Amino acid sequence: LVPLSFAWSGDHVIIASETSAITTRNIVASERARLGLGQTRDVVMIDVVLVQNVSVREAPHAIAERYAEQADWDPRSSPGYAYLILLPERIQAWREVSEIPGRTLMRDGAWLV
Amino acid sequence: LVPLSFAWSGDHVIIASETSAITTRNIVASERARLGLGQTRDVVMIDVVLVQNVSVREAPHAIAERYAEQADWDPRSSPGYAYLILLPERIQAWREVSEIPGRTLMRDGAWLV
Numbered sequence: 001l002v003p004l005s006f007a008w009s010g011d012h013v014i015i016a017s018e019t020s021a022i023t024t025r026n027i028v029a030s031e032r033a034r035l036g037l038g039q040t041r042d043v044v045m046i047d048v049v050l051v052q053n054v055s056v057r058e059a060p061h062a063i064a065e066r067y068a069e070q071a072d073w074d075p076r077s078s079p080g081y082a083y084l085i086l087l088p089e090r091i092q093a094w095r096e097v098s099e100i101p102g103r104t105l106m107r108d109g110a111w112l113v
Numbered sequence: 114l115v116p117l118s119f120a121w122s123g124d125h126v127i128i129a130s131e132t133s134a135i136t137t138r139n140i141v142a143s144e145r146a147r148l149g150l151g152q153t154r155d156v157v158m159i160d161v162v163l164v165q166n167v168s169v170r171e172a173p174h175a176i177a178e179r180y181a182e183q184a185d186w187d188p189r190s191s192p193g194y195a196y197l198i199l200l201p202e203r204i205q206a207w208r209e210v211s212e213i214p215g216r217t218l219m220r221d222g223a224w225l226v
Contacts, residue, residue, distance in 0.1 A: 001114060001147045003156040034114040039152070043116040 006035070007070035013048060013086040014067050016075040019055065027084055028053055035086075044093045048086035056081045119148070120183035126161060126199040127180050129188040132168065140197055141166055148199075157206045161199035169194045 002023050007014040013035060017024040027033045027050055037044040056064065056076045063083055068074035075081040091106035093099075105113050115136050120127040126148060130137040140146050140163055150157040169177065169189045176196055181187035188194040204219035206212075218226050 001149050001158070003149065003153060003158070005153060036114050036116065036149075040116060040118060045114070045116070 005071035005073055007067045009063075009066055009085075011087070012051065013046065013088065014063060015084050015086065016056070016067060016071070016073075016081050017084060018078075018080050019082045020080065024053075024082060024084065027086075033086065038093075042095050044091070046088050046092075047090040048088050050084060051087045052083075052085035054083050054085070056083065059083050118184035118186055120180045122176075122179055122198075124200070125164065126159065126201065127176060128197050128199065129169070129180060129184070129186075129194050130197060131191075131193050132195045133193065137166075137195060137197065140199075146199060151206075155208050157204070159201050159205075160203040161201050163197060164200045165196075165198035167196050167198070169196065172196050 004015045004017065004023070031050040033048050033050070035046040035048060037046070054060075054063070056078065063085070064074075064076055067083060068076070087109070088106055089109050090104065092103040093105055094103040105111065117128050117130065117136070144163040146161050146163070148159040148161060150159070167173075167176070169191065176198070177187070177189055180196060181189070200222070201219055202222050203217065205216045206218055207216040218224065
C-alpha cells in the first residue's frame with residue numbers, strides 16, 4: 001500500500017514509480033494491482049493488469065506528456081523511474097452501504113454502466 | 114486493499130470486519146497491516162500489529178461504544194463481525210515531496226514528535 005500520483009488516458013491508468021521500488025517490482029512480478037481512489041465514504045477501487053512497463057527515457061512522448069499534465073509532476077528528469085501502463089479489469093465505486101449492491105461499474109474489462 | 118471505517122482509542126486503531134472476510138483472515142494470519150488515511154497530497158500511512166481480535170458479541174463495552182461513536186456505524190447488530198485492535202508501530206505523514214524527509218512521526222511504537 002503506497003500513495004502514488006496517476007494519470008488516466010481514457011483506457012489506461014498510468015503511474016510512475018522507481019524501477020527498483022518494491023511497489024514496481026511487485027506489480028511487474030504479479031502483473032496485477034489494486035488501486036484505491038477517493039475517501040472513506042466515496043470509494044473507488046480499480047483492479048488492473050499491467051500491460052506495459054517502460055522507462056521514462058524510452059516512453060512514448062504522448063504517455064509522458066499525459067502523465068506530466070495530469071499528475072502535476074514530470075518524472076522524465078528522474079532516471080530510474082518507469083511508467084506502468086495499467087488496464088482496468090474491474091471498477092467498483094460506492095459511497096456507503098446503500099450503494100454497495102450496485103458498486104461494480106466494470107467487470108472483466110467491460111463497462112456495466 | 115479495502116476501504117474500512119475505523120476508530121482511534123488514543124493508543125489503538127479499531128476496525129470492524131467480517132470474521133470470514135479475506136481482509137480479516139489476512140490480518141489474523143500475518144498479525145500485521147498497513148493503513149492509509151487521507152488523500153493523494155496529504156497522506157498518512159500507519160503500519161500496525163494486531164493485538165486483539167474479538168467478536169462483536171464478546172467485545173468489551175468500551176471498545177464497542179468507541180467504535181460506534183467514531184465510525185458512525187455499529188456492527189454489534191451484525192453477527193459474524195469482529196473488532197481488530199491494532200497497535201501502530203510506524204506512522205508516516207506527508208503532503209508532497211518537500212515533507213518526505215520528515216515523514217516518519219512514529220518508529221518502533223515511539224513518537225518522534
